[in-house]
Amino acid sequence: MIGKEKIEYRQFAILVLLFTIGTSIIIAPNMLAAYAQQDAWISALLGLGVGLFIVWCYSVMGRYYKELTLIEAIHASFGNYLGFVIALIFSGFALILSSLVLSNIGTFVSTRLLVGTPLDAIEYIFVITVVIAVRLGIETLARSSEFMIPMFTFLFFILTFAVLPQIDWDNIKPFFEHDMKQIMQSSYGFISFPFGELLLFLMLTPYIAKQKNITRGYMIGALIGGLVLFVITLVSILSLGGHGTAIHTYPAFAIAKKIDMGGVIQRIEVIMAGIWMFSIFTKLSLCVYVTALCLKQLFRLRDMNCLTLPIALILIPLSQWLSPNATDFQTLTQRGMMYFTYGVMLIPFLTTGLLFLKRKWMKNKNQS
Amino acid sequence: MWQSVLISIVAIGVAFFEIPRLKKMKYTKEIWFFSLFLLLATAANILKFLHF
Numbered sequence: 001m002i003g004k005e006k007i008e009y010r011q012f013a014i015l016v017l018l019f020t021i022g023t024s025i026i027i028a029p030n031m032l033a034a035y036a037q038q039d040a041w042i043s044a045l046l047g048l049g050v051g052l053f054i055v056w057c058y059s060v061m062g063r064y065y066k067e068l069t070l071i072e073a074i075h076a077s078f079g080n081y082l083g084f085v086i087a088l089i090f091s092g093f094a095l096i097l098s099s100l101v102l103s104n105i106g107t108f109v110s111t112r113l114l115v116g117t118p119l120d121a122i123e124y125i126f127v128i129t130v131v132i133a134v135r136l137g138i139e140t141l142a143r144s145s146e147f148m149i150p151m152f153t154f155l156f157f158i159l160t161f162a163v164l165p166q167i168d169w170d171n172i173k174p175f176f177e178h179d180m181k182q183i184m185q186s187s188y189g190f191i192s193f194p195f196g197e198l199l200l201f202l203m204l205t206p207y208i209a210k211q212k213n214i215t216r217g218y219m220i221g222a223l224i225g226g227l228v229l230f231v232i233t234l235v236s237i238l239s240l241g242g243h244g245t246a247i248h249t250y251p252a253f254a255i256a257k258k259i260d261m262g263g264v265i266q267r268i269e270v271i272m273a274g275i276w277m278f279s280i281f282t283k284l285s286l287c288v289y290v291t292a293l294c295l296k297q298l299f300r301l302r303d304m305n306c307l308t309l310p311i312a313l314i315l316i317p318l319s320q321w322l323s324p325n326a327t328d329f330q331t332l333t334q335r336g337m338m339y340f341t342y343g344v345m346l347i348p349f350l351t352t353g354l355l356f357l358k359r360k361w362m363k364n365k366n367q368s
Numbered sequence: 369m370w371q372s373v374l375i376s377i378v379a380i381g382v383a384f385f386e387i388p389r390l391k392k393m394k395y396t397k398e399i400w401f402f403s404l405f406l407l408l409a410t411a412a413n414i415l416k417f418l419h420f
Contacts (some may be wrong), residue, residue, distance in 0.1 A: 144418050147373075177413060226390050295401075295405075298399055299397075301395075301397065301401060302392065302395055302397075302398060303393070303395055303398050306389075306390055306395075306398055306401075306402045307383045307401070307402065307405060309385075309386065309406070310382075310402065310405035310406045310408070310409045311405070311409075313375075313378075313379070313406070313409035313410070314405070314408060314409040314412055314413075315410075315413065316416070317412040317416035318412065318414065320415070320416060357407050
């Protein structure tokens, strides 16, 4: 059972928004352009449509579970033994996702911002902040992200408008040069990467004060997050070109480097890196929080805070084993994680189906 | 090599930080799970530092 902590649906929407943007803002343009080149914006739109439909399904399920988190719903529908195995897979997914988020920020900072600093130093320091945030609880996390959002919006608009002088409309032409198959191949990754992962929020839906606002919070967050990703993809294709976007490891950082306003304001990419610092911090904190909550409910413990420090310590070796460097991440880990996400995305659908049938049978039994 | 000693000291520090708090509330099961996870995490960190 969940304690007294409650969040508003607006705070929930902000958490969903920052979770959608975090890490995908630096990787998604590259991932989308890998197959579709200059048509990546079409696959972004396609992915956004399908992703929003999946998020809508999640929100309906979250409303159906009412006071139950996903782990409790799995226990209620699959029973104790099979439920334990499925919940263990879900917890493993949350743990692996958090370690990959950590590896993203670690590689990004150690190759672009603090060149020469060991990866370990960056990851340990980042994890300490996350542990502090997670131990303070979901309410504090939600309020701090609410505080971050004006700064985030300001930086995002500066980034978008300052790049406008650099864009060249010839970069995006010709439309539909790649056939539908390649465009869809790009959008598979985009569906699973920010939108499929939002199923972690099914663990947090019981925290929302008014249950009927779950759909609104989920949809607003995912829609704005998806639009931000779409705009970033479009701007990077327009300014770097389709091939340029595909070969840069971090296209958003590359376009921030190109900002040059009248020769006076330039090289402001580190300030722009604030955007992804905030969002990745929120995403990692949420992932660690959900992992701890999963393990707590899986083993039926009474205290969650005691698990945060061991989880945080285990993240660092896991992140370096799963993706040793950025190239490895792009070629192998990202693809493996995509299939894993698609597999895990089936869990809430199966759980809801079984729970629906079970509740119906119980009703019929009581009537007869 | 020396990092594995350091991470062991950190783990002992974490244990001293958490266990008295759990002991005061008489959460025996939590102490066992916490110790198990901490042991796993420390072992993983030492393996990483030994370039396993």
